[in-house]
Amino acid sequence: MKTWLFNPFKFIAGNRALLLGIGVMLLSAIVCSLETIHLDGVLDVHKGREAPSYFYFIEPLIDWLCLVIPLYIFGKSFSVSAIRFIDVAGTSALARYPMFFVVLLCMLSPNLPTDEQKILNTIQTNPHVLMQLTVIGILVIPFIVWTVALMYNAYSLSANLKGPKAVWSFIASVVIAEILSKVIINSII
């Protein structure tokens, strides 16, 4: 059970993982488009900003690709194994499936205006909004941790890397991917 939750890649990788991962991404994108939820970063979820419907389908793809590219480059550089791009891409796609639960939790969060001043006014006039946001924020944390654990295990297995080399190259990849995805998404919208 623990293996299936944190390292399903022991059994599923390559094309199968890619198809499953893209399936969950599509499902998340449908929910996001209905609820104006944005996956606007590798580990980011925000609600409220209006955007064309195609945008909700592009965002998770950008997030995923921004992570896959540095992971594959680091994997190729550090691993002695003959690693395959399809394994890094497939397992990284499947590793994002807990983000679907994050999106579902975000559905429960109140719709806030995009303007910062208006957000402050809303929170001041409705104190329960802040409480609601805090509770959802706390509930989201385990799912984000779960996603990160899955992403690391996906990378470790598909690149056959363990120890400090795997940890540091993974952290560097996530940081690069977070910056890259933010820049790309903000330049498109």
Place this chain on the structure above:
Amino acid sequence: MLKKLPHLCPSCSSPLNVKSLSCGSCHTEVTGEFELPPLARLESADRQFIVDFVKSSGSLKLMAEKMKLSYPTVRNMLDDIITRLNEIEKPLKPSK
């Protein structure tokens, strides 16, 4: 009961050598000092993996299907065996 071939000394953990061999048919015995081949020094699970790998014509994809594991998992298992073999072979290589 399936007997495991010991390859490490239980006292000092050094590699064990073969001192005597006997014919199961005529009971002739040969004694001497023979080194175990590197493959025989591997754990039985690793040796079984190599046998299965050869029987699968060296196809990791086929191995993964048979073992119901993903391709990178099986490839990592093979790479780990290669690492262990290299470590076993190290002290066996003649020094220049």
